[in-house]
Every structure is written in C-alpha cells, then in structure tokens.
Amino acid sequence: MFLKGKTEVIELRAHHLLCILGFRGLGYSEEFVANLKKIITVFRVDGNREVRLIHWCDDVCKYCLHNIEGRCQKKNGFAENSPTMMDLNLFEKLGISSGTVVQFNRVMALIKERIDLNFMKSICRDCEWKNLGYCEDGLKRLVSS
Numbered sequence: 144m145f146l147k148g149k150t151e152v153i154e155l156r157a158h159h160l161l162c163i164l165g166f167r168g169l170g171y172s173e174e175f176v177a178n179l180k181k182i183i184t185v186f187r188v189d190g191n192r193e194v195r196l197i198h199w200c201d202d203v204c205k206y207c208l209h210n211i212e213g214r215c216q217k218k219n220g221f222a223e224n225s226p227t228m229m230d231l232n233l234f235e236k237l238g239i240s241s242g243t244v245v246q247f248n249r250v251m252a253l254i255k256e257r258i259d260l261n262f263m264k265s266i267c268r269d270c271e272w273k274n275l276g277y278c279e280d281g282l283k284r285l286v287s288s
C-alpha cells in the first residue's frame with residue numbers, strides 16, 4: 144500500500160476530494176477499494192494530515208485499472224471533461240494551484256465554502272458513479288455540518 148511513514152504527504156488529484164465525500168465502498172476493484180478506504184481512514188484519524196493536491200495520477204490511482212504506466216486512460220465522454228480537466232476546474236474554483244500542500248481539513252473547509260451542487264453536477268457530469276447520488280449527498284452533508 145501507499146503509506147511508508149507516518150508523516151508521508153498523501154497525494155490526491157483534486158477531484159478525488161469530491162469522490163472521497165461520496166465514497167461508500169464502491170470502486171474499480173477490491174484492491175482499489177481497500178487502498179481508498181485506507182486513505183480515507185488516515186484522514187478520519189488525523190484531519191490535519193497534509194495532502195499534496197495535483198492533477199495527475201495520485202495515491203488513489205495507484206490501484207486503478209485505468210492507470211496505464213502512470214497515466215489515466217479513462218475517457219469521460221469528452222476531452223474537456225477528462226479527469227485532468229475535472230482537477231483543473233476544481234483548482235480554479237478553489238483558488239489554489241496544482242502542487243499545493245494543505246491540511247485535509249482545511250481544503251475540505253474550502254470545498255464547503257466554495258463548491259455547490261451545480262458545480263459538482265457540472266464537473267462530474269460524465270462520471271459513471273454520478274447517478275448513484277452518493278457524492279451529492281456527501282457534499283450536502285459537508286455543507287450542513
């Protein structure tokens with residue numbers, strides 16, 4: 144698994160912050176789910192844990208079948224809504240740049256402040272998990288917390 148030391152900075156592509164909000168144990172494979180659960184548990188135990196936010200393959204992608212030699216091959220309908228574009232759109236909305244290192248709780252506070260359902264519906268429009276409604280529910284929970 145990805146964690147080698149207690150202080151290792153976890154790398155997350157920006158849009159995975161939204162995926163984490165909606166995670167209910169589903170994913171591309173058992174390994175993928177186990178790894179994502181482990182990452183989420185780290186943040187539950189220590190919300191101040193630092194993350195490096197990026198727009199390329201991250202610690203979640205490590206166990207994804209769409210990750211071919213470190214590059215995401217997932218086709219999200221149109222190129223303008225690729226996983227990379229989802230990351231870049233979210234960065235713009237949050238007012239931070241790729242490569243930023245931030246505490247998990249702080250970036251979640253920023254999401255609570257700046258991301259609404261319409262924005263989520265727009266950037267997640269081609270995601271295969273979107274219609275389950277889990278991520279929208281997760282954002283609603285965050286906003287009302």
Ligand code: SF4
Nearest residue numbers: 204207209215217226
């Ligand atoms: S689909 Fe792409 S962005 Fe999503 S986890 Fe897999 S490799 Fe990463």
